[in-house]
Amino acid sequence: MDKRKFLAAAALAVAGALTLGGCAGTGGSDGDIVVGSVNTKSGAATFPEASQAAQAVFDAFNAAGGLDGRKISYKALDDKGDPATATADARELVGSDEAVALVGGASLIECELNAKYYAQEGILSIPGIGVDTGCFDSDNISPANVGPFNDMTLTLLYGSEELHLDDICVLLEIAGSTRPTYQAAIDRWTQITGKKPLYIDDTVPYGASDYTPYIVKARDKGCKALAINPVEPDAIGQVKAANAQGWDDVTWLYLTSVYSENFAKAIDNAGAGIYVPAEFYPFTEDNDINKEWRDLMNKNDIPLTAFSQGGFLAAKHFITVLKTMKGDITRETVTKALKDMTPIENKMIGTDYHFGVDNTAGWPIVLKSGTNAWEKVADDWLRIPEN
Amino acid sequence: MIQGALAGLAAGGLYAVLGVCLTLMSRLVRVVNFSQAATGMFGAFCAVWLVTHAGLPIWLGSVIGVLIGGLLSAAIGWIAATWLSEADTTTRSAMTVGPLLLLISLSFILFGNKPQPFAPIIAGPAFSVGGVVISQVTIATVGLAVVVAIGVHFLLARTRIGTRLRALSERPTTAELIGIRSRPLSIAVWFATGLVSAIVIIIIAPSQSNDATSLSMLIVPAAASALLGGFRRLDLTVIGGLVLGMLSGLVAQIGQVSAVRNFLPFLFIVVLLLWSQRKEVWDAAR
Numbered sequence: 002m003d004k005r006k007f008l009a010a011a012a013l014a015v016a017g018a019l020t021l022g023g024c025a026g027t028g029g030s031d032g033d034i035v036v037g038s039v040n041t042k043s044g045a046a047t048f049p050e051a052s053q054a055a056q057a058v059f060d061a062f063n064a065a066g067g068l069d070g071r072k073i074s075y076k077a078l079d080d081k082g083d084p085a086t087a088t089a090d091a092r093e094l095v096g097s098d099e100a101v102a103l104v105g106g107a108s109l110i111e112c113e114l115n116a117k118y119y120a121q122e123g124i125l126s127i128p129g130i131g132v133d134t135g136c137f138d139s140d141n142i143s144p145a146n147v148g149p150f151n152d153m154t155l156t157l158l159y160g161s162e163e164l165h166l167d168d169i170c171v172l173l174e175i176a177g178s179t180r181p182t183y184q185a186a187i188d189r190w191t192q193i194t195g196k197k198p199l200y201i202d203d204t205v206p207y208g209a210s211d212y213t214p215y216i217v218k219a220r221d222k223g224c225k226a227l228a229i230n231p232v233e234p235d236a237i238g239q240v241k242a243a244n245a246q247g248w249d250d251v252t253w254l255y256l257t258s259v260y261s262e263n264f265a266k267a268i269d270n271a272g273a274g275i276y277v278p279a280e281f282y283p284f285t286e287d288n289d290i291n292k293e294w295r296d297l298m299n300k301n302d303i304p305l306t307a308f309s310q311g312g313f314l315a316a317k318h319f320i321t322v323l324k325t326m327k328g329d330i331t332r333e334t335v336t337k338a339l340k341d342m343t344p345i346e347n348k349m350i351g352t353d354y355h356f357g358v359d360n361t362a363g364w365p366i367v368l369k370s371g372t373n374a375w376e377k378v379a380d381d382w383l384r385i386p387e388n
Numbered sequence: 389m390i391q392g393a394l395a396g397l398a399a400g401g402l403y404a405v406l407g408v409c410l411t412l413m414s415r416l417v418r419v420v421n422f423s424q425a426a427t428g429m430f431g432a433f434c435a436v437w438l439v440t441h442a443g444l445p446i447w448l449g450s451v452i453g454v455l456i457g458g459l460l461s462a463a464i465g466w467i468a469a470t471w472l473s474e475a476d477t478t479t480r481s482a483m484t485v486g487p488l489l490l491l492i493s494l495s496f497i498l499f500g501n502k503p504q505p506f507a508p509i510i511a512g513p514a515f516s517v518g519g520v521v522i523s524q525v526t527i528a529t530v531g532l533a534v535v536v537a538i539g540v541h542f543l544l545a546r547t548r549i550g551t552r553l554r555a556l557s558e559r560p561t562t563a564e565l566i567g568i569r570s571r572p573l574s575i576a577v578w579f580a581t582g583l584v585s586a587i588v589i590i591i592i593a594p595s596q597s598n599d600a601t602s603l604s605m606l607i608v609p610a611a612a613s614a615l616l617g618g619f620r621r622l623d624l625t626v627i628g629g630l631v632l633g634m635l636s637g638l639v640a641q642i643g644q645v646s647a648v649r650n651f652l653p654f655l656f657i658v659v660l661l662l663w664s665q666r667k668e669v670w671d672a673a674r
Binding site (some may be wrong): 217344 | 650
């Protein structure tokens with residue numbers, strides 16, 4: 002008897018909560034514009050700067066009066082690199098918080114897991130940095146960055162076509178189901194240049210304590226250059242492992258993920274040079290193109306990395322589109338506006354931002370031994386040729 | 389092949405040193421210290437901070453970092469000796485998980501979650517034999533493992549303080565009754581192993597992934613090597629560490645099995661446990 006009463010009370014309470022929740026969600030068109038993002042802020046590989054940068058952009062936008070007085074309320078959740086948390090985060094933002102769009106996130110796993118849910122809910126996502134495969138093959142997700150797959154093609158192109166390197170080996174750190182997409186990126190390079198990697202090692206682990214065995218193996222196979230897709234800490238480990246082996250004539254073809262001042266400071270011996278096709282305009286020296294981003298990051302004490310550039314741009318793109326909108330700001334109208342947007346030209350990126358269109362340009366930069374600083378090695382964007 | 393195995397030797401030396409520390413702790417103060425690598429990591433991070441932010445010379449920063457590592461370990465030892473002196477090994481060991489997590493989180497808060505710009509104290513290749521490069525770090529870690537193991541062996545077998553330590557570990561109550569003061573001695577053991585862990589981590593950190601989590605989790609392969617010596621024998625622990633390091637170097641060379649490399653310490657532990665329990669019947673082993 003008691004149990005039944007309790008159940009009835011519980012059911013009533015749940016029903017009540019649902020009704021109240023429903024009421025809260027329909028908060029009229031004059032409230033804050035809710036924008037969210039799912040990020041990997043803790044765990045094995047972390048990307049906290051993108052959403053921090055987006056937050057800084059939205060804060061500045063709100064401080065300047067917002068959209069005719071309406072402020073953007075930004076909620077960046079942590080998925081801890083855990084699939085269950087990532088899906089729960091998306092449901093919290095889209096389901097409970099009624100976000101109109103997802104902007105400026107950077108997660109190791111989120112896109113692939115949530116792409117279908119976003120499609121089902123009719124919400125669009127502009128990640129600051131798209132990492133996994135799902136970020137690049139879903140109609141509802143269009144990141145501000147080039148992404149590791151096009152970046153892999155670019156770094157290989159630069160190595161073979163500009164540096165004229167033979168015997169390039171590809172070492173891959175594989176997370177989730179990214180292996181076939183990396184293969185496609187390598188095949189694209191083969192298609193363009195007719196060249197093939199000397200060998201591909203796809204067993205390189207994320208966050209290993211010591212990369213010496215992989216480096217030794219590559220050296221034994223006769224590799225002259227290594228194209229690798231690591232997160233920053235792993236890249237430091239790989240370069241140091243080669244240093245310890247006295248392998249000083251190897252050329253490193255890395256991705257934008259290692260482009261940071263922290264990385265440059267940590268590397269003294271870069272072999273024959275560490276080359277990266279930067280996904281955004283290089284921030285190696287003060288320049289007008291990056292000024293607004295740099296000032297905002299410095300003001301908010303956010304590290305100067307490609308990740309914070311991505312988060313900054315995603316938020317900027319979103320605000321640009323928001324400003325063109327007339328009438329109600331709802332999920333439906335925002336989705337429509339993003340799909341119908343005119344491409345945004347921004348000198349920080351090599352391909353104009355257009356929702357759903359791939360970015361295929363990187364700016365080649367180099368870190369040479371003993372300099373502890375990145376330098377530009379080209380005067381223009383390096384682009385993947387159209388097929 | 390040989391090159392691959394030797395490539396893992398630096399890591400093997402590191403596992404061996406930490407394994408020797410674990411074995412010592414287990415023998416002398418009845419604890420499996422899960423925070424063994426974490427205190428060293430924290431000391432090393434402090435050293436980096438002192439060098440990069442406070443502008444101290446590298447040697448001074450490193451010495452202070454090593455001392456911080458030792459003091460942290462001593463502080464945990466003080467807790468164990470004060471409140472858990474009568475507790476069993478399981479409880480005392482479980483307590484050390486607390487500091488492990490605390491130190492990882494604390495270093496995230498204080499130093500950020502990026503790897504630290506360690507300035508290497510020793511770096512580069514030492515010599516090469518027939519195309520096989522031996523790095524200076526390898527020499528340092530393997531050397532330290534052997535020196536520490538032999539040093540401790542002589543300390544325990546030949547000196548007065550060693551006799552007291554052994555008395556304490558084998559008959560704690562009797563030892564206290566005849567007037568050996570247990571608390572300062574056991575805290576000293578914590579302090580000494582803390583120092584050694586911090587030294588080896590400062591040596592190894594510049595040449596590998598050095599964020600807080602990967603450094604703290606070195607405890608897993610270290611525990612695997614200590615297990616070969618049954619947490620009692622130092623010589624087997626050193627061999628265990630070196631073999632484990634070389635095995636993981638070797639495995640990475642062979643395409644078909646290189647995915648196993650990440651699980652190697654766990655496999656090592658499982659195989660050793662099965663082997664050590666092989667004669668137990670189910671009822672007794674339970």
